[in-house]
Every structure is written in C-alpha cells, then in structure tokens.
Amino acid sequence: MELREVIAKLRKFEILIRKAVDTQMHGDFNSIFKGSGLEFDDVRAYQYGDDVRTIDWNVSAKGQGTYIKTFKEEKEQNVFFILDVSASQFIGKPSAQKIDIAKEICGVLTFSAIKENSSVGLLCYSSEKERYIKPKKGIKHAFEIIGGLYRLETKSLKTNLQAAMAMAMSIIKRKSIIVLISDFVDTDYEQRLKGLAKRHDLIVIHLADIREFDIPNLGIVPIYDKESQKTVWKDTSSKEFRLSVENFKNKQATLQSLCRQNKANYLYINTSEEYLPKLIKLFNIRNRTKK
Secondary structure (H helix, E strand, C coil): CCHHHHHHHHHHHHHHHHHHHHHHCCCCCCCCCCCCCEEEEEEEECCCCCCHHHECHHHHCCCCCCEEEEEEECCCCEEEEEEECCHHHCCEECCEEHHHHHHHHHHHHHHHHHHCCCEEEEEEECCCEEEEEEEECCHHHHHHHHHHHHHCCCCCCCCCHHHHHHHHHHHCCCCCEEEEEECCCCCCCHHHHHHHHHHCEEEEEEEECHHHCCCCCCCEEEEEECCCCEEEEEECCCHHHHHHHHHHHHHHHHHHHHHHHCCCEEEEEECCCCHHHHHHHHHHHHHHHCC
16 A cells, blocks of 8 residues: 555544544544643642642642642643554554554554644654654644654564663653553563653553464464564463463453553554544543543
C-alpha cells in the first residue's frame, strides 16, 4: 500500500473515532485526548476523598486548615508516542503484524491530536533510538510523523523498553499524554513505567498475536526467534515450555494490573481483532473519567 493510500485510510479511521466519541458523549466533550494537560488554578479546603498528593503544604502550614491545589485543563496539550519497533513486533499475518497495527494506531491518533491543535511527538525505539521527531503542531507535521513511521528502517532487532521510557522522560519536560505502544516482550521495565505514569498521563497499548501464545503440543519443533534471528529446537510438550507459554498469557493481566495501580489507561489488542472499536471504547472511558 502506497503512503497516499495509508494516509487516506488513517484519516477515514480518525473521522470514525471522532464521530463515535462525539455521539457517545452527546457532543459534550472538548477533546478525544481530554484532560491530560493540567495547569495550576487555585487552592481550596481539603474534602474527604481528595487526593492527598494535591495538598498544598505551604498554604496548609499557615494553620488555617488543610488546602489542596486545584488545576484546570490546558487548552493546548502535548501528545507523545513511544513506539516499540523491535523485531518481536514483526509477527503476524502479512499487513496485519503487530508493527502494522502499531503504526496505524499511531497515525490515526496523530491526526486526532493535530486536529485538536496539540503538539505531537514521536520516539521509535528498539534497543536504541531509531527515530525521534520533536513535538510540533500542524497537518504538515502529521504527514512528517506518518511518513517517518512508514519509511523507518530499524538498526537494531532487540528490545529495551526501560531505555525507551528513560529517554522519553529525559526529553519530555512538560506534562503530556504519553501513548506507549508495544508488545511488552521484555523484562525489568516496571519501575520506569511507574515513573512515566506518575509524571504524565499514560496510555498503554499492548499488542499481541495468537502465534505467540496459542502453541499446540507438537513435541520437539523448530522455533524462529525474531530478535536473535536464530532457529532453536524446543520441546513444546515439556513442562518448562508449557509454563513459559502460560506466563506469556498471564502478561496481559499483570500489565493491566500494573497500569491500574498507577492510574494509566490500558488497552489490549490482538492482531486478529478490529482495533477501531477498542480505541473508541478507550476514549469514551477517558472522556467520562477525565472530566
């Protein structure tokens, strides 16, 4: 598919998302990406149930009671995509691999954010920085991001989500909406994810393909590892192998729980599913909860 056709498809999907969210919210919403950018507004007396993290200790120390900071939504927001482009993302049917779905989602949401006058940035990462596009506004910038996505040729096959999130935290100074898109075939990234969620409004999109976890008991078979580019022989009937498959299946629940604990949105997408309805549902939920 040529880039022109890709862009036409993404713009069509963006319109469908916007119409669906608008209908669900009865036309009463400011943004598909509602409620991420916040700026200080005022202080008010603490009430039962308020988040203790918003207490203004300097004002409260004056002895007139406990006060919390209140915030208002900024009119202009930063939306930043962190996209995993490691070799494990290149699994699935032709034109429906995890990386294909990831690029489409990134492109669709880029158009949505640009239409809302947000600044949009992109970091493509494997085990190293593959592409960084600084946040800017405007439709020309949207085309730059999408063109950059679809023309990207990666240097590394491996994954390092911890390094990707660390780099994002070092370059994104202003509170932003971070959309992290990955298959999360990696380890030891949990603390970085917590830090990202604490500083920003984090949306985690978890991609998977049925080939990764629906592996029948076939005895000893060759399995090709995308990241090492080696074929290894595995006993698919062994207890160890069946346990590793089960652990892979459990990753969804574990990651979802981690996101919930850290107030990040979580969305799981299998490459065999239509992702558009799931995106619409996610942003309907965000519009209700971010008011």
